[in-house]
Amino acid sequence: MLYDMKQSGNAELWVADELLASPPDGFFGFGANGAARRGDDLYVINTDRGLIARIPIQKDGTAGEPTVYAEDPLLFGGDGLAFDVLGNLYVPRPFSFDLVRVTPCKTVESIVDFGDTLPFGTNIEFGVGRDSKTVFVWGRKFADSPFASRSKAETRGGS
Numbered sequence: 001m002l003y004d005m006k007q008s009g010n011a012e013l014w015v016a017d018e019l020l021a022s023p024p025d026g027f028f029g030f031g032a033n034g035a036a037r038r039g040d041d042l043y044v045i046n047t048d049r050g051l052i053a054r055i056p057i058q059k060d061g062t063a064g065e066p067t068v069y070a071e072d073p074l075l076f077g078g079d080g081l082a083f084d085v086l087g088n089l090y091v092p093r094p095f096s097f098d099l100v101r102v103t104p105c106k107t108v109e110s111i112v113d114f115g116d117t118l119p120f121g122t123n124i125e126f127g128v129g130r131d132s133k134t135v136f137v138w139g140r141k142f143a144d145s146p147f148a149s150r151s152k153a154e155t156r157g158g159s
């Protein structure tokens with residue numbers, strides 16, 4: 001389920017759909033677990049289903065019918081997502097210690113193995129201006145430190 005936060009501080013249900021929910025036997029217990037807007041669509045990663053749902057944003061601000069944008073075993077465990085300037089989606093996977101790219105053609109591939117550098121990357125953001133092709137991923141090194149760690153990588157696009 002996704003909620004719309006009003007200026008009054010009240011939350012209203014925006015959309016509920018099976019594509020956004022964790023299955024009853026979900027490993028992580030997370031359904032919708034990160035979103036990125038592109039144009040008039042909201043893209044949502046479902047951690048337990050290994051898919052990205054696309055939700056059209058109607059002219060009046062209501063949600064359209066969610067559909068599967070991409071589904072792949074490499075998306076299982078995804079946490080957060082962001083678009084680059086070419087329309088590629090990037091998804092960090094904290095339990096797999098890697099970064100996955102979904103191209104506009106729906107090719108899904110692991111492109112960075114963080115290993116011990118960033119063992120629990122959960123959040124992602126692109127720089128702006130001259131830094132718009134740099135992706136920043138941050139997370140937490142549980143065993144080593146109570147503080148967040150971060151890593152950056154240059155993107156090269158995809159097809």
